[in-house]
Amino acid sequence: MPARTVSVTMTVNGRVRTLEVQPHHTLLQCLREQLELTGTKECCSMGECGACTVIVDGRSVNSCLMLAAEADGCTVTTIEGLAQDGRLNALQESFLEAGAVQCGFCIPGMVMAAQDLLNHNPHPTVEQIKEGLAGNLCRCGGYARIIEAVHAASRGKME
Amino acid sequence: MSAEWIGKSPRRVGGFERVTGAQQFLADIRLDGTLSVRLVHVDCGHAKIIEVDTSEAAKVPGVHRVLTAADLPQPVPRFGPTFQDRPVIAVDEAKFFGEPVAAVAAETDDAAQEAAAQVRLRYEELRGVYTIDDALDSGAPLVQDPSLRPKDPLRNTNTLEELKFGWGDVEKAHADVVVEDTYTFPMVTHFAIEPYAFMAAPDGDGIRVWSPIQHPFILQRIIADVLELPLAKVRIFAPDPGGGFGGKGYPKFEPLLAFLALKTGRPVRLVLTLEESFQAGRRMANRVRVRSGFLRNGSIVFHDIMADCMIGAYVDIAARVVEKASYTACGPYRVPNARILSRALLSHTTPSTAFRGFGVPQMSWAVESQLDEAARKLGIDRVEIRLRNLPRKGEVFIPGDLPCDGNWDEALRKAAAAVDWGSPLARGRGRGIALGLKISATYAASYVVLRLHYDGSATLMTGTSDMGQGARTVFSQIVAHEMGIPLSQVAVVMGDTAVVPYDTSTSASRSTVIMGTAVFRACQELKAQIRRLAADTLSASENEVVVDRGVIHGPKGDLTFLAFLRDFLGSTRGELIAVGQEVKKKTWKHPLAGTTVFYELSCTAAEVEVDTGTGMILIHTFATVGDVGKALNPQHVEMQDGGAAVMGLGHTLMEHLILDASGRIRNLGALDYRIPTIKDLPLQMHSLAIENEDGPGPYGSKGTGEGGLLATSPAVGSAVQEATGVKIRDLPLTPERIWQGLQDHVRGR
Numbered sequence A: 001m002p003a004r005t006v007s008v009t010m011t012v013n014g015r016v017r018t019l020e021v022q023p024h025h026t027l028l029q030c031l032r033e034q035l036e037l038t039g040t041k042e043c044c045s046m047g048e049c050g051a052c053t054v055i056v057d058g059r060s061v062n063s064c065l066m067l068a069a070e071a072d073g074c075t076v077t078t079i080e081g082l083a084q085d086g087r088l089n090a091l092q093e094s095f096l097e098a099g100a101v102q103c104g105f106c107i108p109g110m111v112m113a114a115q116d117l118l119n120h121n122p123h124p125t126v127e128q129i130k131e132g133l134a135g136n137l138c139r140c141g142g143y144a145r146i147i148e149a150v151h152a153a154s155r156g157k158m159e
Numbered sequence B: 001m002s003a004e005w006i007g008k009s010p011r012r013v014g015g016f017e018r019v020t021g022a023q024q025f026l027a028d029i030r031l032d033g034t035l036s037v038r039l040v041h042v043d044c045g046h047a048k049i050i051e052v053d054t055s056e057a058a059k060v061p062g063v064h065r066v067l068t069a070a071d072l073p074q075p076v077p078r079f080g081p082t083f084q085d086r087p088v089i090a091v092d093e094a095k096f097f098g099e100p101v102a103a104v105a106a107e108t109d110d111a112a113q114e115a116a117a118q119v120r121l122r123y124e125e126l127r128g129v130y131t132i133d134d135a136l137d138s139g140a141p142l143v144q145d146p147s148l149r150p151k152d153p154l155r156n157t158n159t160l161e162e163l164k165f166g167w168g169d170v171e172k173a174h175a176d177v178v179v180e181d182t183y184t185f186p187m188v189t190h191f192a193i194e195p196y197a198f199m200a201a202p203d204g205d206g207i208r209v210w211s212p213i214q215h216p217f218i219l220q221r222i223i224a225d226v227l228e229l230p231l232a233k234v235r236i237f238a239p240d241p242g243g244g245f246g247g248k249g250y251p252k253f254e255p256l257l258a259f260l261a262l263k264t265g266r267p268v269r270l271v272l273t274l275e276e277s278f279q280a281g282r283r284m285a286n287r288v289r290v291r292s293g294f295l296r297n298g299s300i301v302f303h304d305i306m307a308d309c310m311i312g313a314y315v316d317i318a319a320r321v322v323e324k325a326s327y328t329a330c331g332p333y334r335v336p337n338a339r340i341l342s343r344a345l346l347s348h349t350t351p352s353t354a355f356r357g358f359g360v361p362q363m364s365w366a367v368e369s370q371l372d373e374a375a376r377k378l379g380i381d382r383v384e385i386r387l388r389n390l391p392r393k394g395e396v397f398i399p400g401d402l403p404c405d406g407n408w409d410e411a412l413r414k415a416a417a418a419v420d421w422g423s424p425l426a427r428g429r430g431r432g433i434a435l436g437l438k439i440s441a442t443y444a445a446s447y448v449v450l451r452l453h454y455d456g457s458a459t460l461m462t463g464t465s466d467m468g469q470g471a472r473t474v475f476s477q478i479v480a481h482e483m484g485i486p487l488s489q490v491a492v493v494m495g496d497t498a499v500v501p502y503d504t505s506t507s508a509s510r511s512t513v514i515m516g517t518a519v520f521r522a523c524q525e526l527k528a529q530i531r532r533l534a535a536d537t538l539s540a541s542e543n544e545v546v547v548d549r550g551v552i553h554g555p556k557g558d559l560t561f562l563a564f565l566r567d568f569l570g571s572t573r574g575e576l577i578a579v580g581q582e583v584k585k586k587t588w589k590h591p592l593a594g595t596t597v598f599y600e601l602s603c604t605a606a607e608v609e610v611d612t613g614t615g616m617i618l619i620h621t622f623a624t625v626g627d628v629g630k631a632l633n634p635q636h637v638e639m640q641d642g643g644a645a646v647m648g649l650g651h652t653l654m655e656h657l658i659l660d661a662s663g664r665i666r667n668l669g670a671l672d673y674r675i676p677t678i679k680d681l682p683l684q685m686h687s688l689a690i691e692n693e694d695g696p697g698p699y700g701s702k703g704t705g706e707g708g709l710l711a712t713s714p715a716v717g718s719a720v721q722e723a724t725g726v727k728i729r730d731l732p733l734t735p736e737r738i739w740q741g742l743q744d745h746v747r748g749r
Helices: A025-032 A090-098 A109-119 A126-130 A144-156 B015-020 B055-059 B109-120 B134-136 B216-227 B254-264 B274-278 B318-327 B360-378 B382-389 B408-418 B471-483 B514-537 B561-571 B634-653 B714-723 B735-746
Strands: A005-011 A015-021 A054-056 A059-062 A075-079 B035-041 B047-052 B065-068 B099-105 B120-125 B159-167 B175-185 B196-204 B207-209 B234-237 B268-271 B285-294 B300-309 B335-347 B430-440 B446-454 B458-462 B490-493 B545-550 B551-554 B557-560 B576-584 B599-610 B619-628 B685-690
Touching: A015 A025, A015 B685, A025 A054, A025 A109, A054 A109, A059 A109, A090 A109, A090 A144, A109 A126, A109 A144, A109 B015, A126 A144, A144 B634, B035 B109, B035 B254, B047 B099, B055 B065, B055 B109, B065 B109, B065 B551, B065 B561, B099 B109, B099 B254, B120 B446, B134 B300, B134 B335, B159 B318, B175 B360, B207 B216, B216 B234, B216 B254, B254 B268, B285 B360, B300 B318, B300 B360, B318 B335, B318 B360, B360 B382, B360 B430, B360 B714, B382 B408, B382 B430, B408 B430, B408 B599, B408 B619, B408 B685, B430 B714, B446 B490, B446 B514, B458 B471, B458 B514, B471 B490, B514 B545, B514 B551, B514 B561, B514 B576, B551 B561, B599 B634, B599 B714, B619 B634, B619 B714, B634 B685, B634 B714, B714 B735
Parallel strands: A005 A075, B035 B268, B207 B234, B300 B335, B458 B490, B619 B685
Antiparallel strands: A005 A015, A054 A059, A054 A075, B035 B099, B047 B120, B065 B099, B159 B335, B175 B285, B196 B207, B196 B268, B285 B300, B430 B599, B446 B458, B446 B576, B545 B551, B551 B557, B599 B619
């Protein structure tokens, strides 16, 4: 029997979206499949790798661990919501300038986790950056330059 | 004049897409009318399949097709890059945990998942071959059906191949000191953050297949073979891989998807979970016994190496991994007598495949550790013993192969300096240093097409895959530099076999050198065309025309590209097209079908601190130095080298796949299988290079990208030994192992 859907209204990257979601679908599935916001990536599906990180109501979450239905009434920012009119934000610029991007698959989640960190702590120490990004795996091993990128963005050097 | 681009670090081409989420990895591509595919496998490593009952699964609403071996041409086609031993889907037996016995295609992923759970499997679990000792047990079941290699005398064993390399005479060589030990290196998994994903769709009388594959032309050949289609009717789309590391080199489920697409007449799409990705490819596990002889002055007299290499249920590229790694098992040293015997052992486990370093880390863990043991016995410094045995540039050290092609002592000294080698150590600390050597491609065929457009911009078409190493950026730099056009006016097209010309593979750190040479040559060919064609306009002979960085110089005046193109192509417009190529044929006389194009040499040095209460290792300083010839993009070189180093710390400190008695992987997935996080970074990390412009690639470059992990384990292991007095021979160096070692050490065991 087809599952009954749930009606959800959320603000995604500044736009109010109302849609019917499957009760068992995650926010990640909803973003990728229904809203076609494929910038958010799926890897481990158990909240360990951070590839699916988005910001919900001002806090970074693993969108694979949150049901789409739970996002009803929430404000969601995904990687697609950072650049304005094709202009990268300071953190995105900083990632490119520092050479923090290799294959790029972890990068949307990494940038969102870093953005969340900077939103709450505009001038983090290296230890705080490490703590803030501890839940985001990068198998290309670009951590050193990722730290550099976040640090540079926090100093406002890249604007 | 345009900017010079070589040796500069412009931003990554494709970087903008990667920080905005616009980059389309395979799972982000949507085709209309696509069916979702899920796989069904048995819950053990080795089983006889008695019945696959798909009747309930077929009733799930939305299910379009449930495919088993019975639905395929008989006998079921087999494939593989070297041995055609892997069936498209399991036949009669499941030979590794995760091998699919059925595949479901449905309108939605939910329906496919539900139907996959409804497929009823009746199977009998069989005794499996899950360890090296199992494989060598004459009573063990045969992993491979002997009829697949009827003429092979080893067909009734689980030894796929026995390889022998060597020179001199180990038996007769006189040594003052002999050290002997056995080292193990476990199975580890690639863990690219992008799990494997595949799509296929019918295409008139042919097929289109999507895969984040590193070697699209090998996939094209294999699909053409299993479907009995001409190459021209098989179009491979290879979107940039989200991390490859060798794991995405060779076909896995693409043939299955191709059959499903043809059976259903629809596009089909399979995205593996991370757990399934673990089950799809891994690094081979080794047990290496080494007996080494030395003179009192530290000179190596001989290495006698016996390597047992546990490959998986199907060969994939593993035989080549065993072969290449064994061939260079003695490392970058002058070794007058060598005997290397390796066995590639089949097992009922995930097929082992290429993995960054291609078998070298497993060998260097053993052989480099032997040098340290000898140094200790002889009272020689560990840097010194290496310096004494390193060949000089131009010196032959593997008979019949390329002589030493770099100032390797420089790399060693630079790494030693980076960790203050020789300075007093704080309590509880130790240092280690080791070298790694890897051969690159021994044959190649790489072609490019370079098009100079009417407005002076250029499009390069190449079969290299950009999986993060930055090939697009570096090739763009070469074109911009040679043609004298802005980097922003170069486009690089990759990943479509119907559009880009042939390339053997993106592997062996070869692309900058081999494809880079093809790109460089295409630029020269384009300039030669321009010289020829511009001679008229400039009222000069061809010899008098010089094309340099975007300007065409004649005896009576100069022309810009743009002016020339407007004049020559005229109002009909058009373009100039050049082909570049780099081909190195196979030489059958050589054991590896050819000498290496260059050596990838790297030195790793570490200073560690060990917490004797917990066995935890803290890495204070960590340095890698690669001999890169010339860093065409220094930032990219550093990223690749540092990234490899972090990956090396993974297999050194924490990674290993653990099997249970039924051959199931117990630590499947991100929770139980740990890879380095940002918090595992060494406190200080130096990714360095030496550049003597002595490589065969453009501007004297050599390849890089793998070097950084070739010698991580022996360097860290040696540092731990200096810090604690405990020598560990089995990877990974987990806190438990070190703690246990410390307890044994204290008790004098």
